[in-house]
Amino acid sequence: xxxGTGPEVLRDISLDxxxxxxxxxxxxxxxGKTTLLRLMYLxxxxxxxxxxxFGEDISRLKRKNLADLRRKIGVVFQDFRLLxxxxxxxxxxxxxxxxxxxxxxxxxxxxxxxxxVGLADKLNARPATLSGGQQQRVAIARAVIARPxxxxxxxxxxxxxxTMAVRLLRLFExxxxxxxxxxxxxxxxxxxxxxxxxxxxLVNGELMAPTVQRA
Amino acid sequence: MxxxxxxxxxxxxDGTVRxxxxxxxxxxxxxxxxxxxxxxxxxxxxxxxxxxxxxxxVELPPAPANDPSLGKALGVLRATPGVTSATALDRNAESxxxxxxxxxxxxxxxxxxxxxxxxxxxxxxNLDLAALRARLVAAVPGAVLDDHRRWLDRLYxxxxxxxxxxxxxxxxxGMAAVLxxxxxxxxxxxxxxxVIELLHLMGARDLYIARQFEREAMRLGFSGGVAGLALxxxxxxALGHAAAATNVLGEEAKLLPDLSLVLWQWAVxxxxxxxxxFAALLTARLxxxxxxxxxx
Numbered sequence: 001x002x003x004g005t006g007p008e009v010l011r012d013i014s015l016d017x018x019x020x021x022x023x024x025x026x027x028x029x030x031x032g033k034t035t036l037l038r039l040m041y042l043x044x045x046x047x048x049x050x051x052x053x054f055g056e057d058i059s060r061l062k063r064k065n066l067a068d069l070r071r072k073i074g075v076v077f078q079d080f081r082l083l084x085x086x087x088x089x090x091x092x093x094x095x096x097x098x099x100x101x102x103x104x105x106x107x108x109x110x111x112x113x114x115x116x117v118g119l120a121d122k123l124n125a126r127p128a129t130l131s132g133g134q135q136q137r138v139a140i141a142r143a144v145i146a147r148p149x150x151x152x153x154x155x156x157x158x159x160x161x162x163t164m165a166v167r168l169l170r171l172f173e174x175x176x177x178x179x180x181x182x183x184x185x186x187x188x189x190x191x192x193x194x195x196x197x198x199x200x201x202l203v204n205g206e207l208m209a210p211t212v213q214r215a
Numbered sequence: 216m217x218x219x220x221x222x223x224x225x226x227x228x229d230g231t232v233r234x235x236x237x238x239x240x241x242x243x244x245x246x247x248x249x250x251x252x253x254x255x256x257x258x259x260x261x262x263x264x265x266x267x268x269x270x271x272x273v274e275l276p277p278a279p280a281n282d283p284s285l286g287k288a289l290g291v292l293r294a295t296p297g298v299t300s301a302t303a304l305d306r307n308a309e310s311x312x313x314x315x316x317x318x319x320x321x322x323x324x325x326x327x328x329x330x331x332x333x334x335x336x337x338x339x340x341n342l343d344l345a346a347l348r349a350r351l352v353a354a355v356p357g358a359v360l361d362d363h364r365r366w367l368d369r370l371y372x373x374x375x376x377x378x379x380x381x382x383x384x385x386x387x388x389g390m391a392a393v394l395x396x397x398x399x400x401x402x403x404x405x406x407x408x409x410v411i412e413l414l415h416l417m418g419a420r421d422l423y424i425a426r427q428f429e430r431e432a433m434r435l436g437f438s439g440g441v442a443g444l445a446l447x448x449x450x451x452x453a454l455g456h457a458a459a460a461t462n463v464l465g466e467e468a469k470l471l472p473d474l475s476l477v478l479w480q481w482a483v484x485x486x487x488x489x490x491x492x493f494a495a496l497l498t499a500r501l502x503x504x505x506x507x508x509x510x511x
Contacts (some may be wrong), residue, residue: 041416045511063508064420071418085225094223098419102397 009035010205013049015181019149022176024192025185027202033185034078036202037152040183041075042066054149070098074148074180076156080139082127088114089123094144113141117150118164132159135183140168150181157191165191221366223414224407224424226431231402235432237496239439240446243491247447247484248390254480260374267363273301273332276357280306286354291354292332293309295347297340304331306489327420361400396498397434404506415510425503429496436495440488447484 003009005133010032017023025033038044039051051058053069061069074095082091089110096106114123116139117137127135136159148178151172157165169191183200186192192199201208226232273292278284292301303314309328315319315408336342344362351358404411409423476484 043412043416043511067415067418067420069418070416073416075416081409083225083362085228085411086223090223094414095417097424098414099221100416152339 010039010202013207015207016201017150018183019181020176020179022173022182022197023184024078024195024197024199025183025202026187026189026192028197029187030190031202032205033187033202034154035205037075037154037183040150041073041152042070047190050099062158071095071146072149074137074146075152076140076145076151076153078154078158078185080127080135082135082138082142084127087124087126088134090118090129091127091138092141099146109145110141111207113145114138117141117168133161133164137164137168140171144171144180147178148180151175151183153182154182155186156184157186157188169195182213194208222394222427223283224403224410224427226403226407226473228405229406231406232399232431232435235395235399235435236442238399238441239392239436240443240496241386241394243440243443244447244450246385246445247444247487248485249381249384249388251447251451251476253378254476255482256374256377256381258368258480259261259467260371263370264367267367269336269338271334271336271363273334273351274359274361275330275332276356277327277329284358285332288332288358291347291350292334295342295350297337297342298334299337300333300335302320302333304333319432332356342455389494392436393494393498396436396495397458397502400432400499400502403431404503411507412510415489415507421504421507423501424507428503429500432499433496436490437488440491444484444488444493479480 013036015080020200024034037045039046040053042053045059054072056069058069059169081096084092092110092114093106096109111120111123114120117140118126119134119137119141121176122130122134122138125134127138129145130138136156140153140156153172156172160168172182173182173195236470273288275284275288290299292298309331310319311327313326344360348360351360364402414424
């Protein structure tokens with residue numbers, strides 16, 4: 001994978017994510033973690049190679065069918081990408097509204113989830129008025145609200161304290177127990193080593209041999 | 216504050232999009248004036264056509280009051296089947312016709328004016344005008360039968376040219392409005408690229424995004440259209456007053472026609488903002504759909 005005529009950001013990557021698996025994606029800054037995630041959430045197409053998602057070869061997929069595939073994927077962006085003009089509630093509600101879910105259900109589910117991530121009193125708050133950690137929780141809530149089959153999280157615990165990091169990790173693990181496949185990119189080695197999950201380690205755009213951490 | 220579905224792109228905060236009514240308003244203003252002019256002209260022509268239907272004028276060379284030629288011409292005309300009346304305009308009526316231009320100090324006798332006969336023909340009868348002309352000239356050499364057709368045809372030619380020019384103005388204004396919406400929508404797409412990409416990544420279909428643009432374009436196009444129509448209404452009202460002011464010399468001598476439109480013509484003008492709104496909606500939708508089709 002390369003951007004324009006620049007150098008290859010990722011090369012010789014070959015991996016398989018079994019349904020219901022939980023992977024940590026680790027590696028130093030600039031190793032290509034975000035680029036690999038962008039390929040997985042269909043923001044970019046590989047310059048060469050093959051990506052198969054949910055049994056579909058994405059290079060053969062018609063553009064009009066991408067929306068259905070994307071609805072199965074939840075993403076927590078490194079920079080959150082919250083919409084500044086919308087409240088925390090409306091930001092979290094976006095994936096449901098995009099999918100055409102009834103407003104009564106949107107209200108119930110979003111309120112419950114925001115309460116769960118400790119933001120019950122921030123439903124109407126705009127992202128600019130929230131702390132970094134609160135914004136991150138809103139971003140996570142938005143990524144999981146539609147119960148995606150694949151959840152890709154780019155440094156999802158980077159801006160929260162340890163207690164909240166563990167709590168969020170438990171949320172991810174709970175989702176994983178219900179069948180969601182998870183890839184959690186982090187440069188926090190401690191976090192990755194604390195949990196018994198598979199680990200994909202990137203160095204200079206190349207994938208090192210997969211390992212499984214011991215608890 | 217909890218919002219509602221399909222309102223995710225902050226188009227109302229976008230300065231470029233907000234400019235749209237200010238661009239649409241003068242376009243609808245120009246289109247309304249051009250259309251009103253065309254419709255008025257159409258009405259005036261129909262009025263003339265209606266007024267002149269079944270009427271003709273016979274013009275006899277100037278002659279003294281006791282000359283028998285007038286009687287001869289009247290005799291020919293009244294003997295023609297289909298002619299319902301043939302009335303010679305007396306000197307008083309001729310003086311009255313000329314009064315707005317010449318005043319009361321000059322009489323038609325002093326000017327050696329031709330004598331006129333007002334001819335009325337049954338509406339269902341197809342007169343043989345060539346034969347009637349020949350009989351008239353045989354009775355009164357120099358007599359002229361005017362069925363107003365030549366005059367009306369020339370007027371129609373002029374009116375058609377003016378209407379074509381009016382249509383061209385409306386078409387160009389429409390095209391300019393469409394281009395304005397295209398450029399404004401493209402600017403909106405560029406400004407909100409990140410939001411659009413995010414919505415796509417969440418699984419939003421192109422139509423979901425396009426609908427937000429088209430709704431806003433319609434709202435702005437319609438409001439600009441209403442403003443343009445209101446301004447055009449004021450202008451038409453002022454022109455109507457100006458037309459009435461030229462009427463001081465009497466109905467026959469007024470310089471501008473009345474700006475009187477019938478109900479369906481008013482309806483056409485009032486529908487212009489709605490048309491502007493729908494044109495904006497359709498243009499925005501097509502522009503967004505085409506632009507999104509190029510996104511990954």
